[in-house]
């Protein structure tokens with residue numbers, strides 16, 4: 001094969017979606033994946049309108065919808081008493097942002113990108129574990145542990161949470177949240193209870209939460225159970241084990257209890273993120289996806305941010321390509337780095353705060369519940385900054401929402417009590 005324009009290290013959702021974005025604009029792309037085969041482990045993934053808009057641009061949205069489920073609503077309930085806290089009307093959300101909210105098996109999404117990459121002529125190589133990077137004025141290289149040197153104008157490192165390339169930029173480590181996720185998929189007919197698959201449901205509870213939604217046209221139920229591990233907090237190595245799962249969810253409502261037997265108990269995911277960094281580009285080498293900005297999953301934006309990264313970079317390359325087809329790489333990478341780190345920093349930090357809010361206990365749990373119940377159904381203040389189109393320039397990045405202090409729930413509760421008393425007096 002001739003020298004590619006771009007070498008992408010890592011064939012996860014970030015690497016493959018970026019390979020597709022770049023090959024669609026006529027670049028020669030090679031993807032290097034360390035595994036024997038391209039694939040994804042895990043279960044479902046949620047794709048908000050800021051992602052389905054990009055799938056639509058790539059011509060993949062209809063197929064993604066066919067492989068997944070387009071739910072009608074997203075409901076948040078209290079994990080202890082099972083009561084409704086707040087909800088999003090996802091059909092209204094689709095009207096507002098122009099694209100649907102979609103849930104899909106991650107292997108189906110990954111497979112969709114893989115097929116599209118093959119069709120687009122991306123060169124896909126497996127068993128290529130990259131251990132070293134180098135560059136000079138005119139090219140960059142990624143070298144595998146077997147000693148093969150892959151050369152291109154630009155190397156993009158999409159090598160995930162434990163990125164080798166990230167070490168070129170910062171000497172940091174993944175940050176443990178002490179939370180662990182169990183996942184499980186089960187055919188809906190074997191779920192042992194009626195489940196309404198028109199809803200994406202999250203039950204939030206003290207130091208735990210439980211999510212379920214449908215996959216594969218509604219034939220499959222996806223469940224995620226997440227909890228804080230006491231063993232992790234105690235500094236023990238062996239943390240997140242199934243006995244901790246059972247203890248963490250012991251006080252939860254029937255709907256959650258009925259889901260727990262269907263979790264896979266032989267594999268679990270410890271939840272890490274990293275502190276945000278603002279430098280992702282060094283000459284002809286750049287970070288992308290979890291390698292640049294691994295989040296905790298509470299905003300369901302990790303894979304989406306990776307897909308946005310590739311889309312934004314491709315848009316800048318298109319914009320900065322000269323008449324003879326030569327790319328202004330320095331300009332395109334600088335434009336990418338001018339806009340993406342700040343967006344992803346906001347998401348990574350908001351995801352941490354969102355997780356804290358979900359997992360509150362005691363008085364703070366009650367305050368949170370009062371505030372969530374008071375939210376107007378059509379209030380999109382908390383989604384506007386994230387579900388619109390990915391910004392191409394810093395000035396297009398939408399303003400963040402104003403956080404609501406938990407203590408304001410006390411005033412709200414007083415007002416509600418007074419209003420109820422007045423109603424009773426008048427009645």
Ligand SMILES: Cc1cc2nc3c(=O)[nH]c(=O)nc-3n(C[C@H](O)[C@H](O)[C@H](O)COP(=O)(O)OP(=O)(O)OC[C@H]3O[C@@H](n4cnc5c(N)ncnc54)[C@H](O)[C@@H]3O)c2cc1C
Pocket residue numbers: 009010011012013014015032033034035044045046047128129130131158159160161162163164181224269288289290291294295297300301302303304305306
């Ligand atoms: C429980 C859970 C739920 C989640 N839910 C959502 C959700 O609903 N929506 C959402 O958008 N995100 C979600 N995420 C986050 C999302 O899964 C990740 O952010 C996303 O998959 C990151 O993609 P990536 O391609 O950047 O990295 P990865 O998926 O980690 O891919 C990296 C790839 O690089 C390869 N690789 C690594 N090192 C090398 C090397 N040295 N050489 C060659 N290849 C290498 C790996 O084998 C892998 O294939 C969730 C995460 C978790 C844990």
